Amino acid sequence: MVLDAKIPDGPIEQKWDRHRFKMKLVNPANKRKYHVIVVGAGLAGASASATLAELGYHVDCFFYQDSPRRAHSIAAQGGINAAKNYQNDGDSIYRLFYDTVKGGDYRSREPNVYRLAQVSNAIIDQCVAQGVPFAREYGGQLANRSFGGAQVSRTFYARGQTGQQLLLGAYSALMRQVASRQVKLHTRHEMLDVVVVDGRARGIVTRNMVTGEIRSWAGDAVVLGTGGYGNVFYLSTNAKGCNVTAAYRAFKRGAFFANPCYTQIHPTCIPVSGEYQSKLTLMSESLRNDGRIWVPVRPGDKRPPNDIPESERDYYLERRYPSFGNLVPRDVASRAAKAVCDEGRGVGETGLGVYLDFKDAIERMGEAGVREKYGNLFQMYHKITAEDPYKVPMRIFPAVHYTMGGLWVDYNLMTTVPGLYAIGEANFSDHGANRLGASALMQGLADGYFVLPYTIGDFLAEHRQSTVDASHQAFKQSESEVRSRIEKLMSIGGTRSPDSFHRELGKVMWDYCGMARNDAGLRQALEEIPRIRDEFWHNLRVLGAPESLNQTLEKAGRVADFLEFAELVVRDALERTESCGGHFREESQTEDGEALRDDARFSHVAAWSYAGDGDIPERHTEPLTFEYVKPSQRSYK
Amino acid sequence: MATGLLNYYRTSTGKKMVMAVTGAIIFGFVVIHMLGNLQVFRGPEVLNHYAAFLQGLGGVLWVMRGIMLIAVVLHIVSATQVTLQSWAARPEGYAVQRYRETTYAARTMRWGGPIILLFIIYHLLHFTFGTVHPTAGHFDKANVYQNVVMGFQVPWVAGFYILASMAVGLHLYHGAWSMLQTMGISHPGWNRWRKAFAVVFALAVTIGNISMPIAVLTGIVTLD
């Protein structure tokens, strides 16, 4: 199958405008006859629901939390990028575009990224008008900071809670539409299937997590804003509930899954402290602006950090990357941390950690200055670790944070299933093989506020209202499949909890498909995952009833999907024998250990299609061409 | 505006505003009442003269009494409504609940209110109508000084007044600060003074009120 990304013609800076002009419009009087189903209420899902409703469509919004204010977008700390150039420091749409393509290690689609940079400014305007309390300067103007390796200050922020404030902004816009009855919310509903009739997405099947009711919902288009799949590693910075089920169900119904091996490992997380640990906590990357990262020069040096003299400290990022220093992109910083830990120079009890030291910052800015800037982060660290970072350097270690891979979408954000869209982290589109800091919020909101509402209109204008309703045979079929799967999970009657399988899977994924991957390890993972999956289906224990709130059952369903999906991630990693961005193949590195791309063989998107249970999915490619940003070896030296 | 105010009263914020405004009126009365009563320390003539002055106000006195009566009734009605709303808001309580911030004064507002009401009734019967004056037959409407001193010379009467004054003090303390909050009188610059104001105010009134029965009991103020 040829993957047609439907890139509009013309020079890159005119593509989006031309496309918008060419798109068909839905007659305002007809809009209210269309029904859009949105799954997920994070930045992408909430902003899309609100905007589609404003336009006049009827929207049903489904999500697993008890309120649309809780999606994990809320946890983003650092900020949101925009090419406003308010600092007059040389930023522009083109520079943001350039930085994002380069930061993505030349594995993203140029026209998509350009559009993202173009709409970035409108996002800031939109959020300000919603009342998002962005940080301000004394003159009342918006404040910016430089973030995540950018050499211009283009990041807008609201203390360390930018994601929260942007999500609450989108949430407020959504609730305004709920008030005007354009949107109906379905809280505590989990999507368990996409229903495709005559090759077009017509609706979804959900489970009401409170009553256990399985129900079908028909619509004219289905939008998935269901986030990333980082929890396939069990331990990640994702919320506990984040899962791949919606995306994976879509995959099984014909949507291609692109680049699943592109997973981002964030360099500044609090290290794992024990077996019981349920999640990893991210410390904002902004800490790297003032903190200095080091490990002892001598392997196995167990002295307390403050007893190690300057001469015996290795500020390895500053040493290896003199021009970017501690601000190198996430993938580079993460791998460097792994490298020093592999040399036996890691710190903390487990040896899996490096120091992030604020001693110099405290000397320069004073403790009060540091407190002003990072107080809440320091407090958070203190509470979790019982160590005072004003006195002892923080210990950090990389952790799974974001997934660049996702459902394959064309320029219109439509998957390979007509009428099925994927937005935000759930799609693969804009970040290539590595996402830059403060770009996730930008992409989620760009998709939801400014891209999807146009492109979905074009689709709806071309396609008459769906005459298929939830009584159609395909819905009944799907419902019965969902029910029998739940019955199966309930009836295994084994001894192990879903969490125990999830932990086991996560360990395999982290060991063999984590920060560094190699052929043998990936093949090993392909042996182990089916074994775990097999045991899961024979030895799982779920208690309680399916007709009520049953959190074990919810987890079991999600883990079952992770157990299949993990194989896809590993397969993709195995096939891509180059290193790029978040995907590092040990076989493909430069002499000094940097990621080495293979543009000749891998300058493409790998999109996988489902081939049936037990069959190996099929790998398709969408070639990537770079007309504007010529691929080069990334260098942060 | 009328419907606006009516809708406003339907909300707990409106009822609380009524409580705050009527509370403020009652505060004013309590302070003036106390200052007047403190004349007892200046001897029978001054006090009796002051009492006669008040009686001589005639219509004005009745207007003031009317305002007081309305304020008290509104205060009680709105407080009752607010209390019922809050009780209904938590049909099932906690097995364990611990407090961090709230005060004894705040938690006893609801019981302090009715107790103070009972005291006021007793107080009126005692000094205004003379029907329950402990030394029966000696109540003399014109000789307030004698009524006060003879009344407080009975230890249990004085004791009751002291306890009641303390209850009033507690009620005033939480009431004063609560009133500022409810009326929206708040400013980052001087918010920390709001509680201090309430403490000083409540203490002053309590000490003033208690000083009278104590002075009689200890013989500082006597009949002669």
Place this chain on the structure above:
Amino acid sequence: MDFTLKVWRQAGPDEKGRLITYEAHDISSDTSFLEMLDIVNERLLEKGEEPIAFDHDCREGICGMCGCMVNGHAHGHQQGTTLCQLHMREFNDGDTIYIEPWRAKAFPVVKDLVVDRSAFDAIITAGGFISMRTGSAPDGNAIPVPKKSADQAMDAAQCIGCGACVAACPNASAMLFTSAKISHLGLVPQGQPERMRRARAMVDAMEEAGFGACTNHGECEAACPKEISMNFIARLNRDRLKAALVE
């Protein structure tokens, strides 16, 4: 560490619930409170007993999903944090710990420790927004916001909607939650046009949901994991009065 837990178990909204005693042995002091519950649940499952249902998601103190009364304190005795940020090292070995759901008529129990907080969404739906259409905004810097206002607005906007204020309030009042949103939007210039309407509508929705009345105890502020100040309640009172006068 070892603990004795007294956990509220309730099979469904209309079922009767009661406190059940569980022993939690060998708990590392570094586990978070929710991880301790995870361990207890794993062991319950092993024994063939249904695990305790509790809400949680981000486990980093920002989503607002988690929260229980722990020994009579909303989110536990540690101040300024959510339950997921409370660690077992904050307890003493051998402690008995009471774990109960938020209690309010407006927050009916769904199951065990899970409650329905949709009343909060209803309050926001009534007016917790600035009415503007996507794409209709002027340039971000066209509306200067004094730093002081922006900071104060942010202090209020930090609310995570967890419901601890209601749970801790002796009156089960939602004034802190409601006032935080009214203040956030009322403190920035963008929120002025709808300020009175918003105050009126949100307070009315709060009343309708069945919350209690604020009597200024201050328990909400003490329980709030984001330490939102009850001075915002004074702001709400001011705005609601003004709204009544202009209606």
